[in-house]
Amino acid sequence: MSNTLLWYTTRGAGAVSLVLLSAVVVLGILSVLRVQSAGWPRFLTAGLHRNLALMTLVFLALHIVTAVVDPFTHLGWLTAVVPFSSYYRTLWLGLGTIAFELLLAIVLTSLVRGFIGQLAWRVVHWLAYASWPIAVVHGAGTGTDAWSAWLFTLQAICVVAVLGAIVYRLMAGNRDPLANARSSFQAAVDRREPK
Amino acid sequence: METKDTTQDRVRARDAAMRLLNRLTTGAALSALIGVGLFGAVSAYTIPGTKTSSTATASTSATSSSSTSSTSTSTDASSGLQSSTTPVASSSSSGVAVSGGS
């Protein structure tokens, strides 16, 4: 396999991973918002969210493996595992490693959600809001052509989509119809000692 | 409030949505694969100076994508922006390979 082909594959897979990850985040938010319509049941959003998340891992693996095995890099596998261990572009590559590891944690905990329990799963899942921006910064900060028009456009689309979804979520409030009544009742019967 | 749909209707809707989910997932996977080729090729064209020979390597996929006009305009834009980084290109090619475009 040609080195240059590896190099282009790394970049292509990286760009695709960012698009997929952004789509996964948007779908996750749409799930929480209980979006549905005729012909689009809620489990479709959830199923797509899960399938695309697994797909993101596949393309990230492609991104990382092609980068590491590229003989020009001399980076070694350590860079893929330990953040900020790279001699080159320490910060930007380190962010990429962190984003990947957070995502891996999110996916792995989701696969064993039944064992670790809903609360632990939720806490880890909130890391999505850390993983995604770190990945964006990694993509924007690294690469000689990071600010080339096509990548910039791609990143802009992803950022707008996710930020839009986040704003929508914040404005929509809690979609659990019981949330308010439940918390006010609990406040009424809460006899915990004030600490 | 009343559920007019029979169980049969809801089973049909479920099956249709399951098929849609499979189609969307397959479509996403294919698009992603094509995307890797496309973005790889685009990046090959947009990186100035380095690896003129590499363009030929990627040309099979690149030729198909180069027909899009946006690619050619982005080439101009990036080459303008990248001019300052050009001297580093030869040494950075290895680094770029790791970090490139995620």
Place this chain on the structure above:
Amino acid sequence: MSAPRLLAGPDPSVGHERLAAHVSRLGPLPRGGPALVDLLVRTELTGRGGAGFPAGLKWRAVAAASRGSAVVVVNGAEGEPHSKKDRLLMTSRPHLILDGALLAAATVHAKQVVLYIGEQHHAALRSMTEAVAERTDHERRLVRIATAPARYVAGDSSASVHLVDAGIATPTTTPPSTRERGVGGAATLVQNVETLAHVALIARTGTATGTVLITVAGAVRSPGVLEVNVGTPLGEAVQLAGGPSEPPRAVLLGGYFGRWVEATEAWPLPIDPIALRAGGLSLGCGVIGVLPARQCPVCEVAGIMRYLASESSAQCGPCFFGLRALADACTRIAEGGTDPGDLQRLQRWSGEVQGRGACKHPDGAVMFLQSAMKTFGDDFAHHPAHVRRSA
């Protein structure tokens, strides 16, 4: 009347019977153990908190799951709006309750006894606190007091365990039942105060007490708590409470989770937890509420349904939304007159709510409504619009 009664001894109105008087009147506390469980099973003592579960079976289950670290929760929350008998017992016979609790602790191998008392029952809290202080060091170390919020569901056994554990008196999902996994994960016996007082007497005499505490409320001349022999006709109990203060229409038997019975059918009913259960009724928490003929039953039912809906802890959707929908439909009929659509909705929603909560709150409310619609069928079917009662 051979067997001793719960309220024998000094007049309950004078307050808490001191430990010395209690011991000299009834003798020392016998030992707990498997024999006591057999005795409770034989005497067919049932829980007096409302559910009416056989005490002996419950003790046996907790003892089996105990592993030496069980907990006894003495349920004196008494959140039922018209019930007063648990309070009267706590303020007048605290040592009878403590005796029963200590017997339970010894029998199920408990290392902790929690007195769970409604925080609005100030006199009961004071009396129980003083009674604990009169006990031996060993007993005092075993017992502690936790206050229950003044809410209907706070009396649920899982809510009492949740309060003791986490400080929040909301019911939790069962199974696991509190008998298997209660306070701190240990097997827990949650037992009503009256039930434990009966145990204290049964353990001493070896026979059933043969009495039951009831609260007669509503349209009677002197409403209040009575101790009657099991089997006493309901009409006789109402006479003991001074008799109806005006022509009666119906009786609500067992409190807000209870059943409505037309007055004429109610008078011959025996006040006997087991016999009533066999007849599809329930003594529940012992409340006997007399509804006067002058009052509109539909309006009364609508008011109680609104109360029960507001007392949902809003943890389970079917209970919270279902009871609200049922209460709203009752209120529409009460205020706007009968609408056949609402009658149908009451039936359909009742079916959708029943059995679909973590605790029995929705079930109790639906049973109450179902019995009301059966007993007051004509009133529901022909309720006029905009009734303004000058009562």
Place this chain on the structure above:
Amino acid sequence: MTKQLELVVDRIKCDGRGLCAEILPERIRLDSWGYPIITPGPVPEHLMGLAQRAVDDCPVLALALRRAEVQRHKTR
């Protein structure tokens, strides 16, 4: 004897997202307020895959497959 599993829902955890009823309408329907009503009894073998999927896809982990109660009479 094959293992008999039945669907149970934790009423307190359930917040009425409704995915389970979409995935397994054969056994689960929603009440007037969007909360699942589950057909009692063991899940037939040919629906086990979908039942497991409904369990896995519940966003709040409120649905579970438990060994069916031995008792023959159903209270409800």
